[in-house]
Amino acid sequence: MPTLTLLQAVNDGLKSVMRTDPDVLVFGEDVGLKGGVFLATEGLTNEFGKERCFDTPLSEDGIIGTAIGMAMNGLRPVAEIQFQDFIFPAFDQIVSEAAKLRYRSGGQYTAPMVIRTPYGGGIRGGLYHSQSGEAYFAHTAGLKVVIPSTPHDAKGLLIASIQDPDPVLFMEPKALYRSVKGEVPEDVYTVDLSTLRRVREGKDVTIFCYGAMVPVVEKAATQAAAKGIECTVVDLRTLLPLDEDGVLEAAKSTGRVVVVHEAPRFCGYGAEISALIAERCIEYMEAPVKRVTGFDTPFPNTLEHHYLPDDRRVLDAIEQTFEF
Amino acid sequence: MPTLTLLQAVNDGLKSVMRTDPDVLVFGEDVGLKGGVFLATEGLTNEFGKERCFDTPLSEDGIIGTAIGMAMNGLRPVAEIQFQDFIFPAFDQIVSEAAKLRYRSGGQYTAPMVIRTPYGGGIRGGLYHSQSGEAYFAHTAGLKVVIPSTPHDAKGLLIASIQDPDPVLFMEPKALYRSVKGEVPEDVYTVDLSTLRRVREGKDVTIFCYGAMVPVVEKAATQAAAKGIECTVVDLRTLLPLDEDGVLEAAKSTGRVVVVHEAPRFCGYGAEISALIAERCIEYMEAPVKRVTGFDTPFPNTLEHHYLPDDRRVLDAIEQTFEF
Amino acid sequence: MDTTELLKVIEPDGATPGFDTDLSDAELVHCYRTMLAVRAFDDVCMKLQRAGRIGFSIPNKGIEATQVGAASAIDKTDFLFPSYRDFGMALYHRVPPVEMMHNMFGNELDSAHGRQMPVHFSFVDPIRLYSISSPIGTHIPHAVGAAHAFRLKGEDRVCLVSFGDGGTSSLGFHSGLNFAGVWKAPVVFLCQNNGWAISCPSEEQTASEGYAIKAKAYGMPGIVVDGNDLLAVRQATSDAVARARRGEGPTLIEARTFRMGGHSTSDDPTRYVPAELLEEWGRKDPVTRFQRYLEKEGIWTAKLEEQLTAEVSAEINAAAKVAEGTGQPGLETIFSDVYADLPTHLRKQGEFLFDLTARRGDAAAGDGAFPL
Amino acid sequence: MDTTELLKVIEPDGATPGFDTDLSDAELVHCYRTMLAVRAFDDVCMKLQRAGRIGFSIPNKGIEATQVGAASAIDKTDFLFPSYRDFGMALYHRVPPVEMMHNMFGNELDSAHGRQMPVHFSFVDPIRLYSISSPIGTHIPHAVGAAHAFRLKGEDRVCLVSFGDGGTSSLGFHSGLNFAGVWKAPVVFLCQNNGWAISCPSEEQTASEGYAIKAKAYGMPGIVVDGNDLLAVRQATSDAVARARRGEGPTLIEARTFRMGGHSTSDDPTRYVPAELLEEWGRKDPVTRFQRYLEKEGIWTAKLEEQLTAEVSAEINAAAKVAEGTGQPGLETIFSDVYADLPTHLRKQGEFLFDLTARRGDAAAGDGAFPL
Numbered sequence A, B: 001m002p003t004l005t006l007l008q009a010v011n012d013g014l015k016s017v018m019r020t021d022p023d024v025l026v027f028g029e030d031v032g033l034k035g036g037v038f039l040a041t042e043g044l045t046n047e048f049g050k051e052r053c054f055d056t057p058l059s060e061d062g063i064i065g066t067a068i069g070m071a072m073n074g075l076r077p078v079a080e081i082q083f084q085d086f087i088f089p090a091f092d093q094i095v096s097e098a099a100k101l102r103y104r105s106g107g108q109y110t111a112p113m114v115i116r117t118p119y120g121g122g123i124r125g126g127l128y129h130s131q132s133g134e135a136y137f138a139h140t141a142g143l144k145v146v147i148p149s150t151p152h153d154a155k156g157l158l159i160a161s162i163q164d165p166d167p168v169l170f171m172e173p174k175a176l177y178r179s180v181k182g183e184v185p186e187d188v189y190t191v192d193l194s195t196l197r198r199v200r201e202g203k204d205v206t207i208f209c210y211g212a213m214v215p216v217v218e219k220a221a222t223q224a225a226a227k228g229i230e231c232t233v234v235d236l237r238t239l240l241p242l243d244e245d246g247v248l249e250a251a252k253s254t255g256r257v258v259v260v261h262e263a264p265r266f267c268g269y270g271a272e273i274s275a276l277i278a279e280r281c282i283e284y285m286e287a288p289v290k291r292v293t294g295f296d297t298p299f300p301n302t303l304e305h306h307y308l309p310d311d312r313r314v315l316d317a318i319e320q321t322f323e324f
Numbered sequence C, D: 001m002d003t004t005e006l007l008k009v010i011e012p013d014g015a016t017p018g019f020d021t022d023l024s025d026a027e028l029v030h031c032y033r034t035m036l037a038v039r040a041f042d043d044v045c046m047k048l049q050r051a052g053r054i055g056f057s058i059p060n061k062g063i064e065a066t067q068v069g070a071a072s073a074i075d076k077t078d079f080l081f082p083s084y085r086d087f088g089m090a091l092y093h094r095v096p097p098v099e100m101m102h103n104m105f106g107n108e109l110d111s112a113h114g115r116q117m118p119v120h121f122s123f124v125d126p127i128r129l130y131s132i133s134s135p136i137g138t139h140i141p142h143a144v145g146a147a148h149a150f151r152l153k154g155e156d157r158v159c160l161v162s163f164g165d166g167g168t169s170s171l172g173f174h175s176g177l178n179f180a181g182v183w184k185a186p187v188v189f190l191c192q193n194n195g196w197a198i199s200c201p202s203e204e205q206t207a208s209e210g211y212a213i214k215a216k217a218y219g220m221p222g223i224v225v226d227g228n229d230l231l232a233v234r235q236a237t238s239d240a241v242a243r244a245r246r247g248e249g250p251t252l253i254e255a256r257t258f259r260m261g262g263h264s265t266s267d268d269p270t271r272y273v274p275a276e277l278l279e280e281w282g283r284k285d286p287v288t289r290f291q292r293y294l295e296k297e298g299i300w301t302a303k304l305e306e307q308l309t310a311e312v313s314a315e316i317n318a319a320a321k322v323a324e325g326t327g328q329p330g331l332e333t334i335f336s337d338v339y340a341d342l343p344t345h346l347r348k349q350g351e352f353l354f355d356l357t358a359r360r361g362d363a364a365a366g367d368g369a370f371p372l
């Protein structure tokens, strides 16, 4: 099995599925000859031609709007939004249209499509090349929201998303594009949506995280272990629909919970995890449910390393939760 | 003091402040001669002329985008979005621009403006004339989010919002426009943003709510009282920045909490209230923190009375929380 | 053909000098009958709304020729993306009025299970008529994507997408037309310029000289046509459809017409529509104009009129009766169709609601077991 | 004036037959010096980026005449809304290069406190140069709103807003130009058609015949000008500014030019830019063209060149040195300017971070007390 970076796994996932399904096509800004600004779509136009991988005018509204039209006519569009920060011009198309089409037409029209987009900090991108907008989308019924954190999951979840009958927002942690490597099967395979990945088992504290925060949490958990605190680490990987039972089970198993994400805290995705616990298994909790998150500010540039949760911040929270 | 409906209070708030501050102007679709589809801006064009209250082309992006430009040049624009459901074409302008302008320019440019918009169900409006999108905006640092539930607050909070140095999303519960009445002072007055309103005091269960859910919760609290359960009812009225200390205090005072809103539950605003409690005062909780909300679906039409939380659903939650 | 001159075929007196239609007499009668049906459907809905039996409707009066003329230019295998003010498009393609009425009542036979407001139709049969959305203009790029898919899949089909003068200010208009131009997508854009976007007149909507000229921004032809002249609208649309089928790309058609009623049943147009304008356009009534044409052609007779009027009125009244007598959607329709499969959290929410209504003794709860 | 013919003033050899400039010799030299400064600023930033001393820059080579020509047509009391590729607009209006360098390094003297990426300037003095945003096109309606505010407040000021060919596909372009047309706002739209939106060539951006023609969709004049001809750009912009001041409304100017470098320091244009095109446009270099003109006018001398080059190079190198030597923003800048006043939850988050960094012994923490 080849060892690939997360970025290569995405590229490989696209190629594998395009080879087997002629209805899959990829488009967005600069995805063609240039291969995307991160090179996630490198080689696609060469291999599959301009009809199956092509550039579009500079309009996210147009990219998503036309993808919906293609999706309802038998194609399987994979639309790229160059940075998640630039998805907002398409917010109406995603939230009002793609997410609600099946419902409002009683299933007569549907939008099986994938929106791929790199998200998150770590590249000194400042306000508009660093954001993590998952909470905006996870509040939207009709949409699925998927975030991988390993090369294996990136390919398997991406293919599952493309084959899914509903619209999927597939957010790629750009900080991990080249920094994580792993074995990735060569063939077409899927990782089921709405399943958790238990990254590490431990009896003391449960940590929920996803995307670029997973390696940060793993590092903190290792440090905690050295101090005698054993953590269960859960990679949520599908944020909507969430495997709620899996979350509750993991929370109950330790009675102590930390939730980690890099997006701002207030009304962030972590709030839902905390709320689920407060609603469905508060009687198991032996400590406050802590959140380690980005601050409730826009994303800064020079000081991004202070803004982003790091292993130290996570470790602090683990210790406080353990000692409570 | 005259007795006004909430709708009249909004209209009166606009007129009062326009009379005293020549920089305040109102625009949006159909706000001029027609007076707005709900008549919130009735009479403004007549009294203040077409330069201070005018219709715009059909583009929410344009309405908010130009409002930002006016706001940074000494005007105090009050932009109307006809239904909150139609705010999404302007999502980019609100989230990327209005909310982040002060930050990204180090305070050199600011956008003191108000976006007024009717929200919520209860008028048989189906998917696109019923939504409650507060969670999308409350996750956005730099923005303020205000929702009144009484005529007095509607006028006072609206004027405070217009005078505020930062952009404010002012969501008006359309279900209450004509159904609630109350005394409203004639002059210009303000109700401070980021303050709660304690609607009712009780030692047993604390209920957090806002907007159109306030009268529903009040009704349920009255029924609960008849059954011997005394509720504290808190109208949050400013969702962002929230008076967190006030929330925690009210939660601690009873140790039992129910959160109510009509928006979908998953990643809804209620999750943040639950999360705050789970993080900051879980040790005071004697019962799970329950949420009574809309379902995680688009908003239906014929069956909206089943979708919307009513006093019965709230009462159920109060009883379960009390009896836990 | 690319003109800012108004395309017109039928003279006020019904004459069509130098024009020969490709429609058979039966087809011409179907067009006329459809316009009468629109008017009847409109009237019935207005009355139902005034009586509080449905919640809402959208008047179509004055626009019938645009709707029917344009719809007549596309085939059943094509794809229609109408606006909410397009009763005639569905009726022309023989969507049974009762299906439309099910939507007006939001009952259990409504194809959208009563989830949408009235006039938000969705059909796949007898023609693909796209699920109507309230947000203005969002369907325009959908039509472009669908048309592009036809091309990529080698299917000989086109899309006709209709929107209002106000719709041209929307984001979907800009991105849709721009993408269509670049892709040379087989799509026809029909801008129904009916003078108003609710209360906003055209001169406050845009400073451009009409709407057809906006085509220039996207490298496609823009055509202006008399929207109250069924044959002219049909001609312009047929030409554009033919162009699209030939692979030559999209066309923007502006049909100039006038909304003779309020924006909707919630609107009071006397607040903003000048009475003179209403009078002026009243004299240009599209149904009368086409009737005069049919008369000149020897097709129209008083007897035909009587027969058609009786037919459509009976059909539509019957449709309303059936729809009104049909039950409400089941509670499970709140939760179905959010996704293809029901996720756990929605199953739980559904079970909760079934339980609650059962405890309340609410009839709508069914037999107490959540069926999804 | 409304033309799709290319406005040109300076011939390749520097001649300007039949044209008389209103600029004094000193002003002409200032224009030339600004172009040299842009080039020097560009070069220094490229080197700093390659050396890993700044994170990012945007090459301006090839576009200097458009930037400077347009900027020269507005007054200090007006309001500039540039794109990220507009170094020349700031430099022309005498923004000190060191202020720009503070932004390139994101240091504590950066007007945005190091919150933005490099090239996202914001100034209020010596000219209002609007805070640059990364999302494309969003600033266009801001400029329109600002211009409308000038009119409503009776101020004799105009806005100049600049964006790329790709920017014309954005939502802000559509809504901004449409509102400006209806309001007759005193604003000038400058589309810098430099051939590319990152790797997307113009023919895949839109099917329209160039960009100026898009003005027709909004009822305003559209002008095409040779973007490598400083005097032509200045002329077109001056005319448009004069029109705006007279209350006659907005103008769209398309300046045809060419991006002679990559999109940014992260881009490798050899993947997609044909070498022939680069060569062709290299021969049309805007700085050389203006230099020939100045020479013909008897203003340019080799000595002047030497002096100006030395001046700008010294100034910009010194600026870089000062900026690099300036400290990082304080931790409190993460939390300030989110709102006018610091809300409680942000105060708590700030205190948390100060406490954390203090415990870590991180120098950036200051004296340990959160100062806001």
Ligand SMILES: Cc1ncc(C[n+]2csc(CCOP(=O)(O)OP(=O)(O)O)c2C)c(N)n1
Pocket (backbone or CB within 6 Å): B029, B058, B060, B082, B086, B089, C083, C085, C134, C135, C136, C163, C164, C165, C166, C167, C168, C192, C194, C196, C197, C198, C259, C263
């Ligand atoms: C994005 C959006 N904004 C506002 C509305 C409210 N609204 C409904 S119809 C309408 C006017 C539409 O005018 P036009 O496009 O001319 O169509 P017409 O009703 O005249 O057929 C408006 C503003 C909406 N539905 N969607």
Ligand SMILES: Cc1ncc(C[n+]2csc(CCOP(=O)(O)OP(=O)(O)O)c2C)c(N)n1
Pocket (backbone or CB within 6 Å): A029, A058, A060, A082, A086, A089, D083, D085, D134, D135, D136, D163, D164, D165, D166, D167, D168, D192, D194, D196, D197, D198, D259, D263
């Ligand atoms: C809304 C949005 N989408 C995508 C991007 C990424 N992006 C940055 S610059 C650019 C191309 C802009 O091209 P153009 O407008 O021609 O300006 P130029 O860079 O050529 O000056 C793109 C796609 C963005 N910044 N904003």
Ligand SMILES: [Mg+2]
Pocket (backbone or CB within 6 Å): C164, C165, C166, C192, C193, C194, C195, C196, C197, C198
């Ligand atoms: Mg209209």
Ligand SMILES: [Mg+2]
Pocket (backbone or CB within 6 Å): D164, D165, D166, D192, D193, D194, D195, D196, D197, D198
């Ligand atoms: Mg460009």
